[in-house]
Amino acid sequence: MKKILFTASALFGGFFLSAQTLDTDSIATVRIFNEVLAKGEGYENLRVLCKSVGHRLSGSPQAAAAVEWGKQAMVKAGYDSVILQPVKVPKWVRGNVEKATLHQTNGENLSLTVKALGMSVGTPALGITAEVVEVYNLDTLKTFKKDALKGKIVFFNRPMNPHHFSTFMAYGGCVDQRGSGAATAAPFGAAAVLVRSMTLMHDDHAHTGSMRYDPKGVNIPAAALSLNDADALSAALKGFPNSKVTLQLSCHHEDSVWSNNVIGVIRGREKPEEIVTVGGHLDSWDVGEGAHDDGAGCAQSIEAGRLLIQLGLRPKRTVHVVLFMNEENGACGGVEYARAAKRNGEKHFFAIESDAGGFSPRYWGVSAEDQTWYALMNRWKKYFAWYGIDQVLGSGGGVDIGPLRDAYKIPTAGYLPDSQRYFDVHHADSDVFESIHPRELHLGAGHLALMVYLVGNNQK
Amino acid sequence: MKKILFTASALFGGFFLSAQTLDTDSIATVRIFNEVLAKGEGYENLRVLCKSVGHRLSGSPQAAAAVEWGKQAMVKAGYDSVILQPVKVPKWVRGNVEKATLHQTNGENLSLTVKALGMSVGTPALGITAEVVEVYNLDTLKTFKKDALKGKIVFFNRPMNPHHFSTFMAYGGCVDQRGSGAATAAPFGAAAVLVRSMTLMHDDHAHTGSMRYDPKGVNIPAAALSLNDADALSAALKGFPNSKVTLQLSCHHEDSVWSNNVIGVIRGREKPEEIVTVGGHLDSWDVGEGAHDDGAGCAQSIEAGRLLIQLGLRPKRTVHVVLFMNEENGACGGVEYARAAKRNGEKHFFAIESDAGGFSPRYWGVSAEDQTWYALMNRWKKYFAWYGIDQVLGSGGGVDIGPLRDAYKIPTAGYLPDSQRYFDVHHADSDVFESIHPRELHLGAGHLALMVYLVGNNQK
Incomplete structure (x- = not known):
């Protein structure tokens, strides 16, 4: 493309600041996005988190370093105060051994790329060696005869x-095999579970993620396979049905430890007792750098607060920018934030979360019992649309702000960027800073700031 | 993010195929996108173009290879016929020498990353060595006194x-310094021109692109600087204002040569005499692999035709899938396609172009004198929205289909994906296949197919 093919109005989605649209909110919108697109600091902040701290599973030394990173970034941004809120979190450790080998009945061996699912138990030191039964989904298990799966490795391969x-x-259509595959296969006597990674990208990355055992059941080890190796295993089992896999995992649980939510406070001008919360989660899985999940949401939330302070747009209500700990394997941070709020008699008004990646803006999702919020969103839609959000969907929130919504019955909003690339990197070694685009990340920070500004000043 | 946070309706933008929406066009829409998202061939086709052919400036051997690539891809996709339409194109050759060195007055030298602008004349073999005058834009030149720029290298540094x-x-706000910088500086006696690259990405890639001389003026060499080196040069000139730059370019013009547009024909079921054109341009600049500009548009257009054939969705009207030659430095392919149409007495109905990159879908831009087209687009908007296009903008088209629009006064549509990353790679060595995402590319192919289907069957 070499020329300007379209008129300005076409390219800018019809956005012109004509005299009649120059209301206060229009001006604030443009100021927020001008600042973040030209001088945004979220991208460089996120680089520090990714490159100096790296991945940061709850309870790890890196998670503690991430708490310090968040606190420092908020202090530098000029927040009125920064609170470290104690949270007790589970500690799960992957350990050094994580391997799987396919022994085909024709004598050939194939090394498989696996990652233990988060919270899985490990295997005995010499591993578990067993025949593999490929199934499509959880329901498929019920079709097997008694004892058919006994001692076997069950391989969930639903794409x-x-x-x-x-x-x-x-993702929603098949993540149950990761979350509940082991718990569902254990009663059939299965020895372990392998799960096709939750991604659409055919490559060699295995994607970890949370899983849960039945508290009354047997805990069997579970690991994710890369798509390339899930396909290879499936093909091998067709040719050599009685082939075995040896799975060795050294992952294990340790005692729970204390960690923190990081809460940055920007005091409200007129109703300081009412709180608007915006945040992401500070912990990540112990792979990659947690760049999109959810370093992006943390960096965007901190930046949203900085933008409001920097531009003199402090809202009437108090803003809490919250970096929640332990979203990935327990959600203890979100639970504790809501509990402490009740304990302290806080008044909460609205909560916003960014935990769907740092890509180009697409939608807001808003959940509200009070339907007048949707009329408001409709009125604000023109501001969102200038910077790439053309729809407000009828439901939205986040894992971390869910407990607060439940406790206070307040509306929640989830920031939803373009999702095409998200599961390429989600919970994998490829979720690194290099997959973040500065403008895309900063547009998200702008939208968080704008929503906080609009909600924080609303007459309601 | 670990759980399903949103209801299905929220995540899918409210899309549910309820009974009453199951009209023919709904079904066609879903079939098109199901096919392209699960079994699309555009991505692998584009890989061949990028990796086996590479960049393909008009008149180059690679451009000829690209014509063959396009023809083969259309034959394989089952098009009714494939026509190679002769087009005479300019031939500009970059040559082997392309360098610039800053000689600071403090004795230090700095090598600068440059790329000759397309269609520029070269320098003498030993280069041009001259002091550098930095200016903001074309208008700034008028503020200089007579002879102040004589013999100097003018450095346009508007970001x-x-x-x-x-x-x-x-891009539109400052690309005039690339297109007309040399023509504007030459009358002031300037010896050469350096231009800040047309990108927002601060890195070491220089971005080429077309420029035009005044036919009655003096032709002076022109080259683009990477942003890192534009900033370095600007800083150096502040510290050492009389520093000189030596610019050596071996680029030159050769005699025009014959090349081709590639036209794939899918004959209409009911009105075969009326033609709907969809296409992109096959040529690229002689850098990178022309992946987004505009290998993506070509691969998407070919795939759009394949989808319609494969799914039995051949429209009432005839479809021309056109890979235009020479968009980048002459637009001769688009001109010849329109001329030949008139010469052959063809009836043209609508034309569509994809030449804004292969990223995630955002907008359609539609230009139509007959306003009823906008009512139609409004009716079709729900289909577009299911797959990420939430707005139809009031103007759109493309360089290649412009001559056809002018000749026939037909409506034109331009496919407009997300633009955040486009100018990172545009006309640079970084415009390679690896910057293409398979789902993003295929969503574009789906939208082209859908628009051709809707327009090609419309009652008008």
Whole structure:
């Protein structure tokens, strides 16, 4: 493309600041995005988190370093105060051994790329060696005869459905095999579980993620396979059905430890007792650098607060920028934030979360019992649309702000960027800073700042 | 993010195929996108173009190879016929020498990353060595006294404005320094021109692109600087104002040569005499692999035709899938396609172009004199929105289909994906296949197919 093919109005989505649109909120919107697009600091902040701290599973030394990073970034941004809120979190450790080998009945061996699922128990030191039974999904297990799975490794190989535009829909359609595969296979006597990674990207990355055992059941080890190796294993089992896999995992649980939510406070001008919360989660899985999940949401939230301070746009209500600990394997940070709020008699008004990646803006999702919020969102839609959000969906929030919503019955909003690339990197070694685009990240920070500004000043 | 945070309706933008929406066009829409998202062939086709052919400036051997690539891909996709339409194109050759060195008055030398602008004349073999005068834009030149720029290298350093959400707006705001910088500086006696690259990405890539001389003026050499080196040069000139730069370019013009547009024909079921054109341009600049500009548009267009054939969705009207030659430095392919149409007495109905990159879908831009087209687009908006296009902008088209629009007064549509990353790679060595995402590319192919289907069957 070499020329300017379209008129300005076409390219800018019809946005012109004509005289009649120059209301206060229009001006604030443009000021927020001018600042973040030209002088945003979120990208460089995120670089520090990714490169100097790296991945940061709850309870790890890096998680403690991330708390310090968040505190320092908020202090530098000029927040009125920064609170470290104690949270007790589980500590799960991957350990050094994580391997799987396919022994085909024709004598050939194939090394498989695996990652233990988060919270899985490990295997005996010499591993578990067993025949593999491939199944499509949890329901398929019920079709097996008694004892058919006994001592076997059950291999859940249901792919994410590529037909959905939203990759979150595709994820939602089969993530139960990761979350509940082990718990569902254990009563059949299975020895371990392998799960096709939750991604649409055919490569060699295995994607970890949380799983839960039945508290009354047997805990069997579970690991994710990369798509390339899930396909290879599936093909091998077709040719050599009685082939065995040896799975060795050294992961284990240690005692719970104390960690923190990081809460940055920007005191409200007129109603300081009412609180608008915006945040992401500070912990990540122990792979990659947790750049999109959810370093992006943390960096954007800190930046949103900085923008409001820097531009003199402090809202009437108090803003809490919260970096929640332990979203990935327990959600203890979100639970504690809500409990402490009740304990302290805080008044909460609205909560916003960014935990769907740092990509180009697409949608706001808003959940509200009071339907007048949707009329408000409709009125604000023109501001969102200038910077790439053309729809406000009828439901939204986040894992971390869910407990607060439940405790206070307040509306929640989830920031939803473009999802096409998200599960390429989600919970994998590829979730690194290099997959973040500065403008895309900063647009998200701008939208968080704008929503906080609009909600924080609303007459309600 | 670990759980399914949102209801299905929220995540899919409210899309549910309820009974009453199951009209023919709904079904066609879903079939098109199911096919392309699960079994699309555009991505692998584009890989071949990028990796086996590479960049392909008009008149180069690679451009000829690209014509063959396009023809083969269309034959394989089952098109009714493939026509190679002769087009005479300019031949500009970059040559082997392309360097610039800053000689600071303090004795230090700095090598600068440059790329000759397309269609520039070269320098003498030993280069041009001259003092450098930095200016902001074309208008700044008028503020200089007579002879102040004589023999100097004029350095246009106006940056793209990062404030715009649409990076095309930012591009449009300062690309005149690339297109007309040399022509504007030559009458002041300037010896050569250096131009800040048209990008927002601060890195070491210089971005080439077209420029035009005044036919009655003096032709002086012109080259683009990477942003890192534009900033370095600017800083050096502040410290050492009389520093000189030596610019050596071996680029030159050769005799025009014959090349081709590639036209794939899918004959209409009911009105075969009326033609809907969809395409992109096959040529690229002689850098990178022309992946986004515009290998993506070519691969998407070919795939759009394949989808319609494969799914039995051949429209009432005839479809021309056109890979235009020479968009970048002459637009001769687009001109010849329109001329030949008139010469052959063809009836043209609508034309569509994809030449804004292969990223995630955002907008359609539609230009139509007959306003009823906008009512139609409004009716079709729900189909577009299921797969990420939430707005139809009031103007759109493309360089290649412009001559056809002018000749026939037909409506034109331009496919407009997300623009945040486009100018990172535009006309640079970084425009390679690895910057293409398979789902993003295929969503664009789906939208092209859908628009061709809707327009090609419309009652008008």
